[in-house]
Amino acid sequence: MKGKYAVVTGGSRGIGRAVCLELARGGANVALCYAGNEAAAQEAAAACAALGVKALIFRCDVSDAGQVSRFMEYVLGEFGRIDILVNNAGITRDGLLMSMKETDFDAVLSANLKGTFLCMKAVSRQMLKQRYGRIVNLSSVVGLRGNAGQVNYAASKAGVIGLTKSAAKELAGRNITVNAVAPGFIETDMTAALPEKARESLLPSIPMGRMGAAEDAARAVAFLAGEGAGYITGQVLCVDGGMAM
């Protein structure tokens, strides 16, 4: 990891922030993007820089192709290469199928699935040139098992798995691995929005009996982004306390 150059989308908070710190702890320089929370992005970058690496921030909506290409151009201008891409930016807009607004379906697919596609596409030329790359996409156990009230989110996260496996097959010959991490229920702002009753009812479905920490997911991402995972591609690693087995 030392001296590598990493891009983490949605690195300002939650799992993305923990991934930035885990990569920085291993010696990687980190460029993170965020949707709107600049103070959180600055704080995350400062925490990475305090570990002795370069840390950049860039406001970029990953669902917008123009913004994604400007972000990657900026990173390449500053870093000169991109060794690691972590597609972590994601949102939820929950609701039952019958009453889900089309705009909520589109927003979730755009941020979670199209955003992952756009970022992978934007870095693929550089990684092919380098003949080196590690791409890790955040899916979810919900993409494997489905979840009532989340048809949009489940579709986006199942789509991320298809995207991951297809890109893994396309890029494997150039020493570029593409894998997915599928977290279960992790304590972040995203899950803090769940009502206490819903959180309590989820616990019995987790064999380990507790929600995960952002760092639990981040360590799995860092493993797949590291040298040690060089012969692993097209895989989905669940980090879920046993929930999806």
Ligand code: NAP
């Ligand atoms: P979170 O705490 O809500 O943080 C989301 C991050 O994504 C923030 O940094 C946010 O930026 C950024 N973001 C959102 N939309 C974006 C966009 N369109 N463009 C760029 N950045 C955007 O979420 P989290 O819980 O850490 O989740 C991280 C990833 O793990 C997501 O893909 C999520 O689906 C997945 N996941 C989470 C869980 C869980 O239990 N938490 C479980 C399974 C999978 P701002 O700070 O600027 O808003």
